[in-house]
Amino acid sequence: MTDLAASALATEPKAIRVSRASDGGLLLTLPDGRSFAGVQVVCAAPLSQPNRYLCFLDSADQEILMIRDLSDLAPEDRPLVEEELRMRYITSVIRRVISLRREGGILYWETETDRGFRDLVVQSSDENIRWLGERRLLLIDVDGNRLTVPDIGELDPASARMLRTMI
């Protein structure tokens, strides 16, 4: 590892402690004994590297440290951080496309997601319909909600066909 790469990460991730404070916020304690309340966990690259490169921010949004992977943390602390990430990134996963219709530059969707049924409207543009790699798709609807298709190849044939012809 180069010096530059090493400087980006926390040195002793296993010695970091994460716990839930009584006010519902996260409490982060560093190996040197310093601790921070009201900590937020954010993904540095939530789209391309979800659940990796996790940054801990203090209550003033200043970065405290970054770890490379969830598994770098002590095992007992992982579920808590995982939970935080799940609540923070409200991205729904599309399991099935029920209907998809295009009018002008607007796409009207009805989808079955991991959170249940959802209809949405997406303005067709490279920003709102982003391919993350060959088969992964991210949609941002007109309200700014995020939905993804993790692998277009794993969708049922009808949904995949609709996606391929419309996008």
Place this chain on the structure above:
Amino acid sequence: MSDFLEPFPTPILERVNRDAAKDERTLIRVAADLDTDMRFGSRWLVVTDQRVLLIDGAERREWPLKKIQSAHLDTLVGGGRLVLRNGNRELGVLYFTNSALPKFVEVAAGIERLIRTGDAGLPAVVDRIRCESCSRLLPEKNGVCPKCLDRWATVRALFRYLAPYRLGLISLVAVLAASIAAELAAPLAFRQILDRIVVPGMALRVLAGLVGILLAARLSMWLCETARGRLSVRLGARVTANIRQTLFDRVVHFPIRFIDAWSTGTLLSRFVNDIARLEEFLGSGAPLLVMSALLLAGILGVLFYLSPRLTAAIVLPVPLIILWTWFLWKRLRRAQDRQSSSLASLSVQVSESLSGIRVVKAFCQEDKEYKRFLECNDRVRIRSADAERESFLFFTVIYFLMNTGVFLVWFIGGHQVLQGALTVGSLLAAVSYLWMLYWPLQWFGQVSNSLSQALTGAVQFFELTDSPVEEPSAPGLPVRRIEGLVCFRNVTFGYNSNRPVLNEINFRVDPGEVIGVIGRSGTGKTTLMNLLCRFYEADRGTILIDGLDIRDYRLDELRKQVAIVPQDIFLFSGTIEDNIRYGCPDATFEETVAAARMANAHRFILEKPDGYDSLVGPRGDRLSGGERQRIAIARAILANPQILILDEATSSLDVESELAIQRALESVARNRTTFIIAHRLSTIRNSDRLLVLDRGRIVETGTYDELLAHRGLLWEFANAYSETRDLQ
């Protein structure tokens, strides 16, 4: 009913009402769209003047209002949460997606107000960001939906652009009609030749006359064709010039928020591709369409005159054709839509690579840009091929269907000739008309191709022209001379209404004051000034100039009296003099020089061989950053505004030049309000007062020395600043 009292499903309503106190008043009743498992569902938040309830299916939690000490809104990614707290203790949390976020931003603020003042003070309605009928995102809050405008209005609007050319249009149609009459006359003459001369063998004089008619028909057809070409090309060019002009006029008057929503490449493509299609259609497509329609009607008329039964046989395949069109048209349209969107992204890519060519070369990434272009180009190739294939399939089938008409005519017509009900001449004329029928039908194919593209272009064009523009001189608003008293009251604003960039900004500046605005980058300093210029409208709160809401000023008057030197300087291609005089073309040369001198630009301008006549290059590329800044300052000074905003306007200058400009400004700043945004403390040190911004809020105000003594954020900046100075 208020938008914050949403209708409850009945069972929940009953449960809530059951134990409500008699005089209890419901103030807020809204649904969040995520349940406790973070699935889509609904959880209800009810706030009355006595209680706060969270209702989730059968489960219900409630607290007396007194117990809630804060309602805090957290913005998450793709949604948000509302946290109700008692001191440090978290009582309840409510999650929702971005769709419900704008509503909960108001709700959280409303609960906070309720706790502090006893009055929730919620607006009656939530801003509509979607069209109520098609749920499309509106280009402007509470604005009109361009998509739901009357379709007929689109067509009528297109005709409006044709109206000034009425005379040309009428002569065009006349020429077309004449050419069609000539075309229709030929087979009729031919029929006479066959029936009266070839078969029974009649007079030579008649034959000569008939051949003469044939010749005259050909000649007039040729003449009409030439006239048509000239007329339609001239008309088309004029109409599209008119349309292009209208489009540009609208675009420059759009609110900045709206222009932000489009990429420059997309707008460019509107000008280049869509208008080109409209031009092609109006120039050659539309006349062809009219001609085809006239010819079709003429042929059918003559055919009917020759033999009604034959006409029926010819018309037989028409329903099949209509069915086929109906069936495949959408596919064809979609393929063409995709083709045009891939073309648009190609032009975006090319313009990006070329504008960034210095960076590309500096990092040796020419090949990467080339590869990116190849990808785009490939997509255009594939999608064009798709569109062509669809269109080929579409038209060959139509052609085939029409051909079945020929067989029918030979069969039925031949049968009639054998029975003696039809002459041979009529049958041959019918067949030649039928072949003539194919031409307009083929044209219909070609024309409808360009028609569909032109209509897509037209709809996209009207989508732009029908969008609301800024009203530079709203009627009824008086022209006022601004004194320079600026007041921000509870101003909250975000480029994306979910994420406020400025929060509850309050300050007051007296006329003639010089105000330094300082803070870390990204804290909203520039945004604050953008609001003052009314580039954007505040989401909440009011901005007053001389005690009057800035929305009550005429926009052109306001912007004339508020001048800004922005962070990213833009110069137009032209001379230095042109650029300084950009805002006041009437300024004399003496005034221009005086402004340049104040901006400390005069000296470097004189050093150039062409002085004030030097060309600045596209975007001012031939000047250095510091030179561009000084020209922009001169431009603002020359405009003689009552409020002057310098947004990092001297950041590229050495300290000496900056001081010189400041001294010059001091002499003119006596009776004008000046805002100076800066990172360098030396720039704002001599200001009358400082505003210190941090994370969208004003955290400190006062003179430099007061704030230093206060040992707050400015003191921190000052320490950091002196450290870096020591290093130098």
